[in-house]
Amino acid sequence: MNRKVTGSPTLLLDVEKCKRNINLMASKAKRHGLIFRPHFKTHQSLEIGQWFKAEGVSKITVSSLVMAEYFASEWDDITVAFPVNILEIDRINSLANRITLNLLVENTESVTFLAKHLHFRVNLFLKIDVGYHRTGIDPGNLDLIEEILQLIESSPFLRFSGFLAHAGHTYRFRNAIGIEMIHRLSLAMMRQLKEYFSSRFPGLIISLGDTPSCSLAENFTDLDEIRPGNFVFYDLTQHAMGSNSVSTIAVAMECPIVSIHKDRGELIIYGGGVHFSKDRLDFENGFHFGRVVEKKPQGWGDPISGMYVTALSQEHGKVAVPSELIGQFKIGDTLLILPVHSCMTANAMKGYLTLEGKWIKRCY
């Protein structure tokens, strides 16, 4: 590693691992004839976006209009994978004037509002609830779907693109079989909608694509588009679900050791909830907020057995250390820690420091 230690919590990025993750997902999409529209809410960085362009990606997904505005300087086809927020109509119009803007709707109120207030054309996806029960229309609710489609058809500024879903309930599983089952069920539902509506809307597409399904599944028959995001970095949650091997995790937080308590087998680090976020992962002894990995000349290696972040305050973290290892650490050393949820951790930080010592900014 050519970089200097910054001295405060820093999110390190292994560019090689990250580019490999991008390449593998792009290749998988190509192999299955899928449009690859990656979700950029995980990295939120124009520079990392360029690595996707190098793989031929030209369409992206984001989770807010703020993010869409940030990426619109370099991307001209953006899906905002969040139900239309009618209070942001000015932002929607401004973006729709500049780029191909794809929005999600799931109720008549928003579509009626858009039809009345849009000055530029937008593409609409109907958000379908395939079982996650966060947002979306029940796929069997043909009355509501029909009502929304008629509203869309009667507006010159609205174009129906197809059906979109997020099978976020894959995250409740800790095994490939459960995730594969959710993926197959979701795809089956979306396929029925496609078959039902495609004679009336010949160009409609169906879009799915959480990271666990896209990482593990091999059956994408009739699917048109995938939108995974987390895979760009992966994390310990994905690893616990079986989406990836731990060696593919492309980010690690570097944290200084500020206190050592041998009597209770604990290191205290500079690195807290404001850096990691408070997402946690269940494990044998309760839950943890991250795992310490071995330092290597070229980055990092495997997690060190028994070394977990067991608590986070605003700026402090507590790290459990097996008694036979604690003598190896001293005040002023740093630890490298894999995050539980890389999207939230990346969002908490201002950018990334590559192993070569280069800063990569993110939108904030």
Next chain:
Amino acid sequence: MNRKVTGSPTLLLDVEKCKRNINLMASKAKRHGLIFRPHFKTHQSLEIGQWFKAEGVSKITVSSLVMAEYFASEWDDITVAFPVNILEIDRINSLANRITLNLLVENTESVTFLAKHLHFRVNLFLKIDVGYHRTGIDPGNLDLIEEILQLIESSPFLRFSGFLAHAGHTYRFRNAIGIEMIHRLSLAMMRQLKEYFSSRFPGLIISLGDTPSCSLAENFTDLDEIRPGNFVFYDLTQHAMGSNSVSTIAVAMECPIVSIHKDRGELIIYGGGVHFSKDRLDFENGFHFGRVVEKKPQGWGDPISGMYVTALSQEHGKVAVPSELIGQFKIGDTLLILPVHSCMTANAMKGYLTLEGKWIKRCY
């Protein structure tokens, strides 16, 4: 309220409630003859800092050197209530050159390092562990205390200020009796140290002061300084502990409703983990991430029975609504939501919007 709705998640600040919270704590400190050195990690704002100056406050606490640098433009006596991170020695020297800088130490390694690398004088507090077991020296470990004091005495750049503790274990209680007990135990330990060392160090002070203890306790005999922070806004966690009435909570997040699911009694809001943080509070049915309050012409009123934020994704929140109320809400309305942990929520946002429509920035 004179402000316009912004249309995206916005942390509203009721300036009157906030100033009243500041006034009550400042008055309590005065009444007990205590130095009031409030912790600014909660609000992180120079402008809100001015409201403390108006109450005669001249010394503050922060939790990082970054925050100390931000506040050093207007404050010349700052305690960094975090164990010295020797990797930030350049920042320490630069601050020590400009202001009265008070640091926390709890091991010989850091003190030895400071003695060798400081170019300007700093005041040191010995961090004492009064039972929270995060950082600090066991108050009975006189050998270690003595060793550190000798290191301090032998350096021209180090001055011993006294003993400092944070009774963070008060947060494990949900009743005033438990909190009062922890406070009395902590104070008793600190008082012993003061008595033992004050003939040798006549000016030494003892400093305590989490928000629950400072809000609820009335016995501060022999204590010199308090450092509460959260009370500036309070939050639902403090309320659950009995520190404050819910009407003193001075911040609420305004979130647009983007989706309504009457069948399952749920509203989906634009407002997620990147806005609230993921701190949660246990309650009868599991846990929640915030409570919806009534809107009032002059701000907000009491929590609405049964309306809880039950889940947070990156940008989405799920709000449970009793079936008899759900008909009152429509797409494009906003909800006002009290946060579970105001320090983390404030830290996630770029600033505050007052009820009068004025933006107040925070350090970020």
